[in-house]
Amino acid sequence: MSSVTVKIPTPLRPLTSGQAEVKVEGATVGEILQKLDAQFRGFGDRILDDGKNVKRFVNIFVNEDNIRDRKDLDTEVRAGDTISILPSIAGGS
């Protein structure tokens, strides 16, 4: 098991009791997110569709890499990695 740091964006902090980062153990991004969902009710619903895929308007990075460019939720993590959950920001007039 690898202990990684997960960075929580401002809009999701009400779900993590205001915590900006959380330490979690797991082998893949999917496993890490499952543990966060178990720890913080409703967390998974905000970032996953049907619990299996990352929502279209959410970006997840492992260190500097977007997991969509790797193996999505199957992306492996190593001890000391940083996972950043970032809202996708868009709009227009």
Next chain:
Amino acid sequence: MITIPASLLRQIYDHTEASYPYECCGLMIGAMGENRKVHAFRTCKNLNTERAHDRYEMNPLDMLRVEREFENSPWDIIGIYHSHPDHPSRPSPTDTERAWPDYSYVIISVQQGTVAGAQSWVLNEGERKFYEEPLITGDSK
């Protein structure tokens, strides 16, 4: 309420005017809370090149870069600004559809290349509706 120092707001306006007739976007960094104050901003790239005149999509790598830059500071990303070329500074249906709660969304109307006004909005997620918040122009940083 959100307070933006006049010098920073002018620089944000400069970004929106320089980007005209295209939409531009950036992140505002500062202290969260009832009375938010912007301490810095960072310009971000608009990835929407097909409809840049009326759409924006922030480069997620820019957001990651800003998050990293301020991770050991007392500040956070507290909001987003973007321009509406030749449109009012009110949220569009697209803005509302793609909005996240808690962030301040500052929309700047740029008419014929010159800033015509700015308003700040916060999403009520339950209603899926934006409400305006007072935008105060502070004197100092």
